[in-house]
Every structure is written in structure tokens, then in C-alpha cells.
Amino acid sequence: MRDTRKSPNAAVQLRLGPIFRPLEDWRRRQPKIPPRSDAIRELLKRALEAEQRRRTRPMDEAPNPA
Secondary structure, rough: OOOOHHHHOOOOOOOOOHHHHHHHHHHHOOOOOOOOOHHHHHHHHHHHHHHHHHHOOOOHHHHHOO
């Protein structure tokens, strides 16, 4: 397998399927409509950061199950 850390600008093609409409809605709610590729990068970055925060949160800060 190739080391992807050496190619940070790797091109990726994907089919958005059912997330196309929510993506377009999110883009249009921004002050300046970003290109679709930028929107995907931004949302992916946010999701990864949120996951990292969730994984590193101390146990005493974990939400109580409802």
C-alpha cells in the first residue's frame, strides 16, 4: 500500500448519493458559497476533529446515556 502522507493532494472521486442534498444545503447556508470540493474538505475536517475530541475526552466528561 502507498504511503498517503507523501501525497497530501491526492485526487479522490466519490459518489455522494443521499448526502448530496444535505451538502448542497450546507454550502448555501455559508456566508460565501464554497466550491463543493472545499465544502467536503471542511465538513470532513470538522467530523475528524470532533471524533478526535470525543476519543480524547476524559471519562468524567462523557455524556450520560439517556
